Amino acid sequence: MREAYLTGGTDGFDAPETPETTEAPASEIYSLASLTYEGLGLKVTGTRFGNDATDEFAIGRSRPVHPDLAAAFAKLTLHLALLTEHLSEAQLVGYSDGMPVSVVRSELRDQMATGTAYVAAALKPFYCTGLAWKPKGIVLSGVRQPRYRFANALDIKTATVIVADGLDEDDLEENDYGYYPELRAALDEVRAEAIAYLGGKYGGGEQLDLFDQQAPSALDTAVEGLHKVAERMAEKGITVSVGVPGGEMKEVKRPAKRVKGETSHD
Structure with missing residues (x-):
């Protein structure tokens, strides 16, 4: 089986219930193709591989997402901002652009490890809302909120990122994307949380919207x-x-x- 972060995975996903059956045959395999995170719900598309047919499916649920799923998408938001070059690594960690790349990358990796990088002030206008698995890689999509009230949000999307070919830290050069291991881990986390959501892992209480407005009690x-x-x-x-x-x-x-x-x- 190909890596889950590249293909969307083929395990752990139950078939949607139908009036005729509530259990999917053991021979059926489900592979995720895309996720769309809308703050108040999740849309999932994929493919069912059965003994006698291959079917595409789409599931949309409007249940509040669990904080773990929201946090997983927040990790992808960082990679979206970097891969589309809307933010530099130095801007994320608060360094000047003249700092050596090795120093900036080391600091950003440390902040990713502690989780502080994913709540950096520079990321506030950005939201990753989509993930699609392609034959050769993945595509992240989302929005950048405008600075001024009269402006519109900007839709942003990465090119196809060939995650499987991403280099590890010891093999990187300055013009390589420096965070493939972290991206692979984030993709696996989002996939696992999306499957858990479809299995009933929802958020509790009142759901804040995608853009982090404060809900009254x-x-x-x-x-x-x-x-x-x-x-x-x-x-x-x-x-x-x-x-x-x-x-x-x-x-x-x-x-x-x-x-x-x-x-x-x-």
């Missing part, structure tokens, strides 16, 4: 709405108790009733 949302209700029904003397998952409670009382003719000091 369930309690804050409920309390805000009930405050409005209490204000509208103040004359009826309503007191409301709000309960949310986890057992947290908060009372929302009507505003103090004003005496006729009383002047507000607000």
